[in-house]
Amino acid sequence: MPQKQPSQSTPPILYDLVTADQVPLSPWCWHVKMALAHKGIEAETIPLTFSEKDQVIAAGGKSFPLLIDAKGQPIDDSRLIISHLEEAYPSPTLFPGGDAGWASFNFIHRYTQTALFPTIIAMILVDIPKVLTPQDQAYFIASREKRFGMSLEDFCRKREDLRPQLHTQLDPFRKAMLSGGFIAGSAPAMVDYILFGVLQWARVTSPFPLYDKNDDLHRWMEDMLDLFDGLGRGAAAFSAG
Amino acid sequence: MPQKQPSQSTPPILYDLVTADQVPLSPWCWHVKMALAHKGIEAETIPLTFSEKDQVIAAGGKSFPLLIDAKGQPIDDSRLIISHLEEAYPSPTLFPGGDAGWASFNFIHRYTQTALFPTIIAMILVDIPKVLTPQDQAYFIASREKRFGMSLEDFCRKREDLRPQLHTQLDPFRKAMLSGGFIAGSAPAMVDYILFGVLQWARVTSPFPLYDKNDDLHRWMEDMLDLFDGLGRGAAAFSAG
Numbered sequence: 090m091p092q093k094q095p096s097q098s099t100p101p102i103l104y105d106l107v108t109a110d111q112v113p114l115s116p117w118c119w120h121v122k123m124a125l126a127h128k129g130i131e132a133e134t135i136p137l138t139f140s141e142k143d144q145v146i147a148a149g150g151k152s153f154p155l156l157i158d159a160k161g162q163p164i165d166d167s168r169l170i171i172s173h174l175e176e177a178y179p180s181p182t183l184f185p186g187g188d189a190g191w192a193s194f195n196f197i198h199r200y201t202q203t204a205l206f207p208t209i210i211a212m213i214l215v216d217i218p219k220v221l222t223p224q225d226q227a228y229f230i231a232s233r234e235k236r237f238g239m240s241l242e243d244f245c246r247k248r249e250d251l252r253p254q255l256h257t258q259l260d261p262f263r264k265a266m267l268s269g270g271f272i273a274g275s276a277p278a279m280v281d282y283i284l285f286g287v288l289q290w291a292r293v294t295s296p297f298p299l300y301d302k303n304d305d306l307h308r309w310m311e312d313m314l315d316l317f318d319g320l321g322r323g324a325a326a327f328s329a330g
Numbered sequence: 331m332p333q334k335q336p337s338q339s340t341p342p343i344l345y346d347l348v349t350a351d352q353v354p355l356s357p358w359c360w361h362v363k364m365a366l367a368h369k370g371i372e373a374e375t376i377p378l379t380f381s382e383k384d385q386v387i388a389a390g391g392k393s394f395p396l397l398i399d400a401k402g403q404p405i406d407d408s409r410l411i412i413s414h415l416e417e418a419y420p421s422p423t424l425f426p427g428g429d430a431g432w433a434s435f436n437f438i439h440r441y442t443q444t445a446l447f448p449t450i451i452a453m454i455l456v457d458i459p460k461v462l463t464p465q466d467q468a469y470f471i472a473s474r475e476k477r478f479g480m481s482l483e484d485f486c487r488k489r490e491d492l493r494p495q496l497h498t499q500l501d502p503f504r505k506a507m508l509s510g511g512f513i514a515g516s517a518p519a520m521v522d523y524i525l526f527g528v529l530q531w532a533r534v535t536s537p538f539p540l541y542d543k544n545d546d547l548h549r550w551m552e553d554m555l556d557l558f559d560g561l562g563r564g565a566a567a568f569s570a571g
């Protein structure tokens with residue numbers, strides 16, 4: 090292996106998407122934030138609103154999250170950032186279990202994107218503008234109404250009816266937790282941060298409850314919020330946390 | 331650890347559900363059959379039709395699959411059987427990756443039950459009676475019409491429309507395979523046998539194609555059918571295999 094270059098001691102920089110109250114809200118940014126904390130990497134964070142995205146472009150990225158690595162290279166896809174962190178900082182691993190850990194991550198990441206995210210966005214989208222700056226609100230509402238072809242109110246009109254579907258979609262996570270408290274087993278790892286990112290996004294942007302207080306997911310989420318000196322809990326939330 | 335008892339050298343016995351042509355059809359039985367083969371356990375198999383289930387009851391079980399273990403104890407839930415096999419015959423493991431492997435199995439098993447199985451049964455149920463004995467056909471049609479509250483034809487009437495949903499639901503498996511060819515990584519393990527059981531059930535009972543020949547799942551299924559001297563391929567199928 091090549092010797093580490095002096096430039097590698099520069100801390101990485103994370104361009105992070107935040108609310109009007111400077112609370113990080115993006116699920117994909119939360120994935121990266123938890124991965125950095127897991128590895129004990131002290132990254133510099135640049136909190137930006139949607140309207141300040143030109144700073145991401147100027148730094149060489151296309152969207153949030155953008156990481157400028159220790160060598161000054163921009164990486165702007167959360168999956169690529171996570172892979173980079175695992176390669177550049179192997180210990181402690183984000184993927185315990187070797188091959189099986191990577192396969193489980195790939196499975197759960199895709200499942201979260203294709204099943205969980207579409208359900209949850211149809212439950213919380215209408216609430217998100219309320220936590221944004223006025224300028225971001227205008228952008229967010231216009232861009233999402235265009236993307237979904239309807240008002241945010243209409244997009245979320247049946248959100249109460251989605252509870253059973255979400256409960257079923259979350260059930261595989263509950264079963265995985267039986268192996269030792271976390272989705273990855275006895276200690277949290279990237280598969281936990283994947284689910285956490287999506288639930289934390291809902292937690293900081295919407296008062297709409299996604300699961301009951303007596304749900305095992307609630308116990309798990311409380312444990313997740315306590316990790317890394319309460320990194321997640323420190324972010325203000327609608328739900329009591 | 332206690333010494334092995336002489337009775338432990340008795341081969342286990344599997345009560346297996348079969349079609350009129352003696353082809354094993356149950357996804358849960360296929361899970362056990364693949365787990366036994368994975369561990370190189372030579373089990374005695376007793377092939378039975380639905381109408382011969384009284385033999386399962388007489389042997390101490392409630393339903394298929396029933397395993398009589400090496401000590402003569404009946405175990406009649408596929409998850410319990412798989413756990414028993416892993417404990418009694420630890421090597422080679424069905425759950426590579428330790429904690430992560432077990433968590434991944436629990437996740438994928440539940441996902442298969444709650445997402446994949448309901449979609450696939452709505453695509454193939456109407457075809458299943460055609461592979462059963464006349465006596466089984468009458469039982470199967472009556473019991474399923476009662477369970478679903480409609481004719482099998484009505485239950486499967488929209489099956490063509492379910493293709494996009496199934497494609498999306500299978501996508502996490504495709505992503506997991508990127509880690510090394512199989513869902514578990516570079517070699518197949520229990521998470522592969524979980525998906526295989528459900529697709530094999532469809533393969534031996536229905537000519538309705540669930541995915542394209544150029545789908546990566548088709549490549550994986552071909553590899554799965556070749557395992558253990560073609561254990562799965564030996565079972566007659568509607569689709570060319």
